[in-house]
Amino acid sequence: MPKRNFSLPSFDSKTTVILLCVALLLIFTALPLLYLAASSFMSGGSFDFSNYKDVYSRSVNWRALLNTLKLSFATMVSSVLLTFPLAWLIGRTNLPGRGGFRTWLVATYMIPPYVGAIAWVQLLNPSVGYLNMVLKWAFGLDASPFDIYTMGGLTWVLTLFYSPFAFIAISRAMEKMDPALEEAARIAGASPLRTLRDVTMPLMAPSILAGGLLVFISAASCFGIPSIVGMPSNIEVMTTRIVTYVYMGDSKGIRDATALATILMLLANALLLAMGRFAGQKDYTTIGGKSTRPNIVNLGAWRWPALAAVGFYTAVAVALPLGSILLTSLIGTMSKPIGLDNLTFENWKPVIASDQYLAPIFNSLQYGVAAATVGTLLAVFISYLLVKTTARGRQLPDLLVTAGGAAPSIVIALALIIAFSGKFVVNLYSTAGILVAAYLVKYMTMAVRTISASLVQVHSSLEEAALSSGAGWLRACRDIILPLIAPSVVAGWFLIFMPSFYELTMSILLYGSETKTIGVLLYELQTYADTQNASVLSVIILAIVLIGNIILNKASKGSIGI
Amino acid sequence: MVFSVKRLAAACAAAALIAALAGCGGGQKEAPAAGGGASGKIMIYTSIYPDIIDMVKPIIKKALPGLEVDWFQAGTEKVIAKMAGEMEAKKIAADALMVADPSYYYTLKDQKMLLNYASPAAKDVAIEKDKDGAWTPVRISNMIIAYNTSKLKAEDAPKTWKDLTDPKWKGKIAMPNPLMSGTAFVAAAALSEKYGWEYFDKLKANGLRVEEGNSAIQNKLLTGEYLAVMILEENILKMIETKKEPVKVVYPEDGVVVVPSPIGIMAASKNPAGAKAAVDWWLSKAGQETVVTGWMHSVREDVKPPNGAPALKTFYGKAVKTDWIKFSKEKEKYKEEFRTRVIEK
Numbered sequence: 001m002p003k004r005n006f007s008l009p010s011f012d013s014k015t016t017v018i019l020l021c022v023a024l025l026l027i028f029t030a031l032p033l034l035y036l037a038a039s040s041f042m043s044g045g046s047f048d049f050s051n052y053k054d055v056y057s058r059s060v061n062w063r064a065l066l067n068t069l070k071l072s073f074a075t076m077v078s079s080v081l082l083t084f085p086l087a088w089l090i091g092r093t094n095l096p097g098r099g100g101f102r103t104w105l106v107a108t109y110m111i112p113p114y115v116g117a118i119a120w121v122q123l124l125n126p127s128v129g130y131l132n133m134v135l136k137w138a139f140g141l142d143a144s145p146f147d148i149y150t151m152g153g154l155t156w157v158l159t160l161f162y163s164p165f166a167f168i169a170i171s172r173a174m175e176k177m178d179p180a181l182e183e184a185a186r187i188a189g190a191s192p193l194r195t196l197r198d199v200t201m202p203l204m205a206p207s208i209l210a211g212g213l214l215v216f217i218s219a220a221s222c223f224g225i226p227s228i229v230g231m232p233s234n235i236e237v238m239t240t241r242i243v244t245y246v247y248m249g250d251s252k253g254i255r256d257a258t259a260l261a262t263i264l265m266l267l268a269n270a271l272l273l274a275m276g277r278f279a280g281q282k283d284y285t286t287i288g289g290k291s292t293r294p295n296i297v298n299l300g301a302w303r304w305p306a307l308a309a310v311g312f313y314t315a316v317a318v319a320l321p322l323g324s325i326l327l328t329s330l331i332g333t334m335s336k337p338i339g340l341d342n343l344t345f346e347n348w349k350p351v352i353a354s355d356q357y358l359a360p361i362f363n364s365l366q367y368g369v370a371a372a373t374v375g376t377l378l379a380v381f382i383s384y385l386l387v388k389t390t391a392r393g394r395q396l397p398d399l400l401v402t403a404g405g406a407a408p409s410i411v412i413a414l415a416l417i418i419a420f421s422g423k424f425v426v427n428l429y430s431t432a433g434i435l436v437a438a439y440l441v442k443y444m445t446m447a448v449r450t451i452s453a454s455l456v457q458v459h460s461s462l463e464e465a466a467l468s469s470g471a472g473w474l475r476a477c478r479d480i481i482l483p484l485i486a487p488s489v490v491a492g493w494f495l496i497f498m499p500s501f502y503e504l505t506m507s508i509l510l511y512g513s514e515t516k517t518i519g520v521l522l523y524e525l526q527t528y529a530d531t532q533n534a535s536v537l538s539v540i541i542l543a544i545v546l547i548g549n550i551i552l553n554k555a556s557k558g559s560i561g562i
Numbered sequence: 563m564v565f566s567v568k569r570l571a572a573a574c575a576a577a578a579l580i581a582a583l584a585g586c587g588g589g590q591k592e593a594p595a596a597g598g599g600a601s602g603k604i605m606i607y608t609s610i611y612p613d614i615i616d617m618v619k620p621i622i623k624k625a626l627p628g629l630e631v632d633w634f635q636a637g638t639e640k641v642i643a644k645m646a647g648e649m650e651a652k653k654i655a656a657d658a659l660m661v662a663d664p665s666y667y668y669t670l671k672d673q674k675m676l677l678n679y680a681s682p683a684a685k686d687v688a689i690e691k692d693k694d695g696a697w698t699p700v701r702i703s704n705m706i707i708a709y710n711t712s713k714l715k716a717e718d719a720p721k722t723w724k725d726l727t728d729p730k731w732k733g734k735i736a737m738p739n740p741l742m743s744g745t746a747f748v749a750a751a752a753l754s755e756k757y758g759w760e761y762f763d764k765l766k767a768n769g770l771r772v773e774e775g776n777s778a779i780q781n782k783l784l785t786g787e788y789l790a791v792m793i794l795e796e797n798i799l800k801m802i803e804t805k806k807e808p809v810k811v812v813y814p815e816d817g818v819v820v821v822p823s824p825i826g827i828m829a830a831s832k833n834p835a836g837a838k839a840a841v842d843w844w845l846s847k848a849g850q851e852t853v854v855t856g857w858m859h860s861v862r863e864d865v866k867p868p869n870g871a872p873a874l875k876t877f878y879g880k881a882v883k884t885d886w887i888k889f890s891k892e893k894e895k896y897k898e899e900f901r902t903r904v905i906e907k
Contacts, residue, residue: 039650060906118781127733128786228778231739232771234905244741244901248894249642249666251650334784335712335808356616410643417647430655509644513605513632524612524635531781 014473018391021381025397028437029404031424032415033265040258051252055259061241065263067151068238071226072219074155079163079215080170080208086313087171088196089306093297096307102171103549104318109164110545111321112502112522114224115538118531119321120157121229122328124148130324130338149233157225160317162215168495169211169450172488173204173457179295192297209275210453214446217268217406223505238264239408246410254414261411268406269399322542329535347532351540357521361544364501364518367432371439372497376447378440379492380482383452388460398448405445409505412441416510430512438510439500446499447492454488455481502541600839601628604657604831607645609638609744609823610701614856621852625843629836637775638662638744649675657831658840660700662823663744665890667697670826672890677827679838683845687861689822689878697824700844702859702874704795705749705819712808713786720790722816723753726765733769736779737792740900743775745794749819751889751896752882756817759903766904783809796857799870803857813872817882820874822861 040051055061086105090098108116123131124146132144139145147153181203185195201208223239230237238260245257299306328334332344351357382397404412416438420428428434458481466476482489504519511520518541525534608615615633622631636644638661648654659670670676671692680695691698707726709719720726726735738746753761762770771788773779780797782788784807795818801807825844827837843849850860857868867873889896 060901122785125782125787227742227774231774232736234772236905244897246643246646247639247742248897249639249646250669251646254646254650333805333807334781335710335786414643414647414650417644418651421648421651421653423651423653429653508636508640509647511634513634526777531777 017474018381018385021378021385022397024378025382025400027426029400029441032419033400033403033407033412033441035419036254036258036411036415037262037265040255040262042255051255051259055245055256060236061260064236064238064241067235068220068264069267071151071155071158071237072216074151075158075162075219076166076212076216078155078159079166080212082159082313083163083167083170083211084201084204084208086310087167087174088200089299089310091171091174092200092295093299093306094303095299095310096303101310101314103546104314105167106164107318107322107542107546108160109168109498110542111161111325112224112504112519112538112541113161113222114228114504114526115325115522115534116161116321117157117225117228118534119324119328120153120160121148122324123320124153131320148229151235154226154229154233154235157229158219158222160321161225162218162222163317165214165218165446165495166208166211168491169207169214169453169488170204172450172491173207173454174200175487177203177457183295206456207453210449213272213275214449216271217402217445220264220268221406221408223408223410242408243410246414257411257414261408264408265403265406269402272399272402273395325535325538325542328532329539331532334532348536351525351533351536357537360516360518360521361540363432363515365544367435367439367515367517368497368501370432371436371443371500372493374436375440375444375496376451376489376493379444379447379451380477380485380489382448383455384477384481386448387452387455388463398452401445401448404441405443407442409438409442409503410509412438413506413509416441416506430510430515432515434510435507435515435517438506439496439503442503442506443496443499446495450488450492450495451485454485458484498545501545599628600626600836602833602836603630603632604833604836604840605632605634605655606658606660606840607634607641607656608660609636609641609662610660611635611856614852617855618849618852621848622840622843625848626839629839631840638666639742642666642744654828654830656828657833657837658825658827660823660825660844661744662703662821663747664697664699664822664824664884665748665886665893666744667692667824667826668887668890669893671696675829677829677831677834677837679827679834679841681838681842681845683842686847686864687845688863689861692824697826698841698845699822699861700825700841700849701823701853701856702861703745703821703823704813704859704877705745705792705821706795706798707790707812707814708783708793708798708809709790709812710783710786710808711810714789716810719810719812720814721812722814723757723761724816726770726790726792727761727768729768731768731790733771734789735765735768735791736771736773736782736788737765738775738779739772739905741897741905745776745821746792747893747897748821748884748889749792750900752819752884754896754899755885755888756882759899762900762904770904772905795871796868799857799868803869811871813877815880817880818877820878820881820884 041047041049089095090101090105123129126132126144126147126149129144129146129148132146135141135145148157177200182195182199185199190198221239223243226235226237226240230240242257242260245253245260247253327338329347330343330345331338332342332346336342382401385391385394386398416434417429420426420434420437422429428437462480462484463476466480467473471479502519502522503517504523507517507519508523511517518537522534522537525537612635615635619631634641634644634656641661642663645654645656645659667676676696678694678696681698684691684695684698687698689699707720707723720728720731737749740747740750750762773782776794776797779788779791779793780801783791783793784801795811798809798811801809825841827834827841831837845861847862847865850862850865854860854865854868857871859867859871859874
């Protein structure tokens, strides 16, 4: 037995696997993005800062940057404030109907953001918004109580769509927490609320940070919602500015766009480093060797007010926009008020009858599964490298992944076109590979954030125990680490799969004649048909995802699924 | 999971088989047209709506049986962005290009990226074309004013672009974003030349909303969020004919913004013969008839106007002037001017 301690097979497999991951990242994320970032310093074949001077001498770009910061920060704060109590109530108390609420709260994440944004504009536009009209009628108001075309409106929609990140990250961590600490506090006489404040919340800090950061980065790099809600209100953000530059249609436009995008990526990484430093000061390890299930707090008489609050939020945040989309898909004509005589399945016919819809759905399923599976695997090793080793440069892969997540989709798409059209040996252009690569670059950060946050909580003693009992490193990963972080791995998988499944901005530039995706189809319906056909497809997407989720959940007896 | 994927694959295969059988049934009845000698493969990048492409596919296959035509479809600005990326990579995958911003073709021609080709069919094209044959107009889209007839009587509707500055439309007017949409760019540039940027200042003061594209405008016109909008004629004609929606086109008395969208062959094309055959077909009477079914106007005089629209010549004469060379050279300036005056608060 002692001999095994001196031979280092485990070290080898560990190094190999991690190096392989890093190599993949370098090729698919670093190369294209760095090449593009480097080209932002080129003008007329020589190195200079003229693009930056040009771009940053314009006040509009500074204002856009400021707007992006304001919006993303507001979205992050409101998401955490909203989802922490929700995650706690649903994960750790005897709130009635907890399981159902979980599924519904994550459901907003399954609605493509641009579809959801359209739904909210329909609900809350100041002239004829459904909800505004209902409120005006119910309370006898003269003017519409809400105006979606404001910074507040934009923050509201962004919060609804990106708070599921915070919710997933926070609630996963909450359920994997060592209950002994909380029990100790309770035994020492602390009230449940005090325990929550003094024990649970500090323990949750890394996950709250991770979730919040994800929300921040996603909101900052989102284009669909600001373009639909922000544009009519003349609110410009970084992504809309970047797209404006790209749409100039020449190489200068691309360089100017990159000069803006580079700053956005740097910003996200700076934020990540700052938070990492903050979180790194404390030891948060909570999954020890003898973990049991966290205890459930009895809300007592507070059950019913809590239920009402959670129910109300779910109704407003989820049921309302979902209902609006479903209704839009069934309305005969958008120009008449909603009524029984104006409901029809007409809009469904062209969508269901056409076999052109099946292939994109199948394509998107394939690419989404491929991206999610590869991405989660990579994310596990990157997180391990980051959290559990002391290797020099261990933050590098994480930084690359974050830079990808913060890069606006259109910039990633262009970077991939330029890098993989054969310029650097590999030619992936118009193949499924380039789409999967794009999804990985853009969405892997979600899995890395979630998984590394939960890996922080796993004490190294468990892995060491496995290694010293003679298990190889891969075996220790499979038998010890993976099962302990399984919920966050599953969450990470979904976090990549979902947005990849309906991705629009990158797919539209990268798809080929054989690789049309559901996002492209949705875009087509939106532009050449109308919102109603697009709503039909959204309902179908939602149904696929919800049913898939239910099947997974049932098949795995509740351990897999969102 | 594996099981369900397999099932889906089987369903897909079945669907593809059915489609293939149906396709064969239609195709075998007629012999391939003569003169379709072109062969190989070509790729066309276009902003033509996908339903038109689906309609064109079998027709073009019959006309040019030896030629395999692939399509990439997206909005004009997205196609141009993709082209820009490919130019950076020095690998252009398109053989032919048909997007809705004529000024872009001047830019491409300046960079010697277009192949000069005088199509024999071009003699029937009744409007201005490039003298070297670098591009030829293939379809005509028009920026017009539209209004919702259930909310507005015909006599109250705006008659001219100038009418949109009337305070009675305050906060109820909209146009697509010239920074994001090719046809909107043309409209903004042309109207700013005609009336000066002060025109847009007045629209702005009158609460003009700027939306990403034509479809957003169309939907909000239907719901009544906007009463009168600047939009593409084809969107409105289609709404009227296919969905019987209560909307109507106004051809402004001070001039429609006519956007003749060209087709051009890329100089880098590996199959110029194939691309030329495709251009010939698009300019032929058969090709132009499919254009008209998509509610756009034909560039030929022997093809009738789209359903519900007057003939092009009834408004072409007093169309708003468009200086394509200037639009091409000063694209960024126009966009920036519009942005500072209208979008920026």
